[in-house]
Amino acid sequence: AQSVAQPEDQVNVAEGNPLTVKCTYSVSGNPYLFWYVQYPNRGLQFLLKYITGDNLVKGSYGFEAEFNKSQTSFHLKKPSALVSDSALYFCAVRDSRGFQKLVFGTGTRLLVSP
Amino acid sequence: GAGVSQSPSNKVTEKGKDVELRCDPISGHTALYWYRQSLGQGLEFLIYFQGNSAPDKSGLPSDRFSAERTGGSVSTLTIQRTQQEDSAVYLCASSLAEYEQYFGPGTRLTVT
Numbered sequence: 001a002q003s004v005a006q007p008e009d010q011v012n013v014a015e016g017n018p019l020t021v022k023c024t025y026s027v028s029g030n031p032y033l034f035w036y037v038q039y040p041n042r043g044l045q046f047l048l049k050y051i052t053g054d055n056l057v058k059g060s061y062g063f064e065a066e067f068n069k070s071q072t073s074f075h076l077k078k079p080s081a082l083v084s085d086s087a088l089y090f091c092a093v094r095d096s097r098g099f100q101k102l103v104f105g106t107g108t109r110l111l112v113s114p
Numbered sequence: 115g116a117g118v119s120q121s122p123s124n125k126v127t128e129k130g131k132d133v134e135l136r137c138d139p140i141s142g143h144t145a146l147y148w149y150r151q152s153l154g155q156g157l158e159f160l161i162y163f164q165g166n167s168a169p170d171k172s173g174l175p176s177d178r179f180s181a182e183r184t185g186g187s188v189s190t191l192t193i194q195r196t197q198q199e200d201s202a203v204y205l206c207a208s209s210l211a212e213y214e215q216y217f218g219p220g221t222r223l224t225v226t
Contacts, residue, residue, distance in 0.1 A: 034214060043118075043205055043217040051213060090157065101147065101159035101173065102215060 002027040004093050006105035013081045014113050021076040021108045023091030030096040033074040035065055038088040038107075047089075050074060051096075061085070081112045116140065118218035120206050126224045127196055135191045135221045139208030146189050147215055148181060152202035160204075163189065196225045 003026045013019045025031055032051055036044040048059025055067045065076045074091060088109050092102040119138045127133050139146050148160040159173040163183040174180070178196075183189040193200055203222050207215035 032213065036217070043219040044207075046214045046216060049214050100212075101162055101170070102149075103159070104157035106156050 002031075002093050002095060002103040004091050004103055004105035006089075006091055006108045008108050009106075010109045010111065012111050012113065015083050016080050019076075019078050019081045019085070019110065019112070021089050021091075021110060023074045023076065023105060024072050025074060025091070025093040026072065027093050027095055031074075032094050032096050033065075033067060034092040034094075034102065035059065035063070035074075035076050036090045036092060036104075038090065040087075044090065047076070081110075083112045083114055086110055086112045118206055118208055118216055120204075120218040120221050122221060123219065124222045124224075126226060129198060129225055130195055132192065132194045133196055133223065135193075135204050135223070137189045137191070137206030137208075137218060139187065139189070139206070140210070140216055141187075143208035143210045143216075144186070145209045145212075145215075146183055147207040147209075148189070148191050149205045149207065150202045151205055151220070155202075157205075160191070193223075196223075198225045201225045 005024045034049045035047040038044050047063050048057050050057050050067045058064045063078050088107045090107050091105040094100045094102050121136045145164045147162040150158045161171050161181045163169045178194045181191045201224050203220040205220045207217045209215045
């Protein structure tokens, strides 16, 4: 069975500083990994995905994530945080076989202070 | 183009009543998913539809929950005899390929 762990309930960072939101996963077979962001009273917005290929994937709004197979991690990063990045971030995983459900982590709230 | 839409955006119902939640996926997307987001349970998978295949109902929490997808497009999630623990945000998503899913804004269900 697939699972995702987001060990931090909240991450605080000052505007302009780099940010990292952590995610580790467990899946049988090859993982498909995703990051989504949720703003208040909104649905989930897709940020980026890892399917195969380069371990560093780039996504929307300047975010990127690094796939590390040996550490089973897929941390979300951004070189310079913006106040508008403050939101709830979800990591998700699914098995690579066919159309399947996403298994989500519990979410990490990112607070970027001015 | 238009994204995934859901209606109603908010629904307040009395315990024991039935409710129907609607999802309009992105045109052409062959897969449609329902999830539930609640404070205690996080984001939970409920059911998904893929083309003409039998739906995967493995996430439905009880037989009070059912869903259908008509004509490979619109989907309706029905909750019968609602209970207070059904209160949550119900999210619908669709996908074209077997990769990223695109989510609608959700329906906030409150059972009083």
